[in-house]
Amino acid sequence: MDNIYLLMLIAIAVLAVADIVVGVSNDAINFLNSAIGSKAISMRTIMIVASLGIFVGAVFSSGMMEVARKGIFVPGQFYFDEIMMIFMAVMITDILLLDFFNTIGLPTSTTVSIVFNLLGAAVVMSLIKISGTDEHTFADLGSYINTKKAIEIIRGIIMSVFIAFTVGALVQWVSRLIFTFHYEKKIKNFGAIFGGVALTAITYFIFLKGLKGTPYYNDLKDLVEGNELYIIIVSFIIWTLFSFAFQKITKKSVLVVVIAIGTFGLALAFSGNDLVNFIGVPMAAYHSFEAWTNSGLDASVFSMEVLSKKVPAEPLLLFISGAIMVVTLLLSKKARTVAETEISLSRQNDTHEKFEPNVISRGIVKGTSWLADAVNTIIPKATQDRISGSFEKPNVIITKDQSIDAPAFDMIRASVNLMVAGVLIAIATSMKLPLSTTYVTFMVAMGTSFADRAWGKESAVYRVAGVLNVIGGWFGTAIGAFIAAGVVVYLINWNKEVMIPILLLLTIAILIRNYLTHKKSSKTTIDEDSLTYAESSSVQGVIHESAGNIANVVKRGNKIYTNAINGLAKQDLQLLKKNKKQVDKLSQEVDKLRDNIFYFIKNLDESSVSASGFYINILGYLQDMAQSLEYISKVSHKHINNNHKKLKFNQIKELKEVDNKIEILFNDTKAAFDSRSFEQIGAIINEKTEVYDLVKEKIQKQVTRTRTEESSPKNTTLYFGILLETKDLLNATMNLLEEYHNAHDSSVEPAKINTEEE
Incomplete structure (x- = not known):
């Protein structure tokens, strides 16, 4: 029986390693997003600087380990077997x-996760003991x-x-007001002072955050405490x-330099503060077992009153954890996937938004716009113009895809x-609050992007929805952690020998x-039938570039139409469900092409503006x-999913x-566009009449059937719906x-005339 606790300790140690891995993957956002987002330094340099910060912070870890030992519960009220079950449940659910x-x-937040x-x-x-x-x-x-401590932690978070x-919003607004978006000249003149302020703030933060609570702080205590003002002045x-x-x-x-040192400082703070979230519980379990x-x-x-005493961290364990x-x-x-979420929400340029707007985000944007308009009625026009001048962005037009690389x-x-994230965490640390570094860095980034007017009319509802999603996830973390850990500890208490192996x-x-x-989801393989943006600046170029898109839409459309009919014939719900996903994907790709029209027109040559009309019409017909x-x-999926009557033979x-007939028409169309044999289009257009007449004939037959023999309103509605929409599909294709045909003829004709004149 005693061996079960040794096995539990070993399992907790292994889980600690896994917890560090998943925890770092999430918390890497804290110190990577500013350096990665600005692209001020290379990714290789970012990783070297952050790695050094993490390692130094881990080795000189702060004294926050006490949170896991006695910050949430009273150790003297529990026995050793109960404490080990608590720690085992915490590690499993946290990972x-x-x-x-x-x-x-x-x-x-790893802090919120471990606390709850x-x-x-x-x-x-406790409830099990009481009962x-x-x-x-x-x-x-x-x-x-x-x-008392638990409420204090939650309130601080x-x-x-x-x-x-x-x-974050206030400091960024003032900084932008001073330096503007055209900051290069002002940085040359005032950069030394700005660098002095920023680096001093970061240094002060590193001293407070990196040293306070460590075993080495006592050696420096007399030098630091009471001399903070002198340290700040000398540092500046x-x-x-x-x-x-x-x-x-x-x-x-x-x-x-500010970004590099700031990244180092935040990485140091992260590992120093958040290491407790990963190894605090395993170290407490080890000391309990000992x-x-x-x-x-x-x-x-055996009472766990021993956990009430302060125990120094094990230097070797800190070293291994840092490594x-x-x-x-x-x-x-996964660390980069998480970082991409924050960077996309704070991006200055338009980009492909990750989140869909919701009622709350729309309400917040409308309310904020109303408040801004109200404030503007009070501020003099001259002051407004001067402020707006500071926020005037460089006039660079790039596509949404290009913005991802910029x-x-x-x-x-x-x-x-x-700088702001560092100072706020420093203040919280001086107040001995186990603050969530994720919450601070994320919300500072959101505040600065808001102040920088990155959330404009074009993107505000999407960005606000994204922030609300993330904040909602934080509350979900707290509730989920509390419930999950409670359920797991209940199961372990029910039967340790059986439940622990099953849970592991x-x-x-x-x-x-x-x-x-x-x-699987992170693989960026491009489907050969994916639609591509037009980049040419001439009519002839756009004609040839768009031909590939049309061939792909016709090919995919042919397959989607056939699958819908086959799915109805076989009543194959899975085929229809898969087909619905395929058509959704096609619609999204066409919508993205339409979203790119602004950038396409902006990049056209003066002599090729006529290409824009052709391209817009083509996209309209594709849509x-x-x-x-x-x-x-x-409608095919809905009919089968609702278990309605099968269509008649x-x-x-x-x-x-x-x-x-449509398959023949679409195959001929695809072949013509694949081979760029645009002269065949005239012959293909003539095929339309035959297919169109066939559809009209089938509609008339159904009218007759409905009057004499049809008994299912749902079948009639579905059949008419498919045939009428097929007519619209044929019309769009022919248009x-x-x-x-017309654009190709008009673009080729001048070339023929020029050749004949020569």
Whole structure:
């Protein structure tokens, strides 16, 4: 029986390694997003600087380890066997929760996760103890849980969301007002002072965050405490002189140094503060096991009062943890997926938005717009114009795809992100609050992007919806952690020998499945039938570039139409469901092409403006085709999914006749566009009459059937719907072909005339 606790300790140690891996993958966003988003330094340099910060922070880890030992519950109220069950439940649920957020690419807080895991497991274990004795009632739960500290932690976390956003927005607004988006000249003149302020703030943060609470702080305590003001003044002078010299010697902006040192500082803070979230519980479990082994008492009677005492961190364990964190940072693909979420929400340019707007985001945007208009009625027009001048962006037109490769924001914003996040975490640390570094850095980034007017009319509802999704995920983390840890500790308490192996195997299976799912979804393989943007600036060029898109739409449309008819004939719900996904994908790709029209027109030569009219018409017809296919696919799926009557044999037979004719028409069209044999279009257009007349004939037959023999209103509605939408599909296809035919003839004719004249 005693061996079960040794096995539990080993399992907790292994889980700790996995927890570090999934935790770093999520929290890497804290210190990577500003450097990656600004592209001020190379990815290789970013990783080297961040790795150094992580390793130094881990080795000089702060004294926050006490949170796992006595910050949430009162250790003296529990026995050794109960504590080990709590710790086991916490580690299992923490890993699964963080890995889930990594897989879906949302940043969450490892601090909130560990706090609510501990709280949930401790509360359920306390309730189990209370229910098994007559001495205590549920009203005595407060004697088991450190409610004062838990409430203090939760309050600090919630307040940090609002404070970080507000302070980040205010500092960024002032910084942009001073430096503007055309900051290169002003940085040359005032960069040394800005660098001095920013680097001083970061240094002050590193001292407070990196040293306070470490075993080495006592040696420096007399030098630091009471001399904070002198440290700030001396740091400012040294860093200002350094910034001036750096700009003069290297001819580069000092902002590069600010971003590099800020990244180092945040990485150091992350590992120093958040290491408790990964190894605090395993270290507490190790010390508990050590104390119990030396006691010689039974596990069910040995009190864990020993955890109330302060125990120094193990330097070797900190060293190993730091090494694991560095390796994870360098190898983890999930870390970059999570970072992409924040960067996309704070990107200055238009981009492909990850989140869909909702009622709340629309309401917030409308309310904010109304408030801004109200404030503008008070501020003098001259002041408004002067402020607006500072926020005037460089006039560079790039597509949404190009914006992904461009810097998400400039170095001014990146510097402010790092500086403000560092200062806020430093203040919280001085107040001994175990703050969530994720919440602070994320909300600072959102505040600075809001102040920088990155959330304009074009993107505000999407960005606000994204922020709400992330914040909602944070609350989900807390609730999920509390409930999951409580359930797991209940199961373990029910039967340790049976449930622990089952839960560990289940954890391994889920981690492997999530890894494979993420690996599959992160592959950026491009389908050979995917639609591409037109980049040519001449009519002739656009004609040839668009030909590939038309061939692909016709090919995919032919398959979608055939699958819809086959699905109805066989009543194959899976085929129709898959078909619906295919047509949704096609519609999204056509919509993306339409979204790109603005950039296409902007990049046209003056002599080729006529290409825009042709391209817009082509996209309109492609969208009409996609909408017709979408309707046919969805009504077919809905009919079978609702278990309505099967179409009659004659109806299926007639639809197959239409499908066969359309297949011939679409195959001929695809062949002409694939080979760029545009002279064949005239002959293909003539085929339309035959197919069109066939569809009209089938409609008339159904009218006759309905009057004499048809007994199902649903069947009649479906049949008419498919045939009428087929007519629209044929019309859109023919309009597209005629547009192409006319444009090709008009673009070729001048070339023939020029040749004849020569």
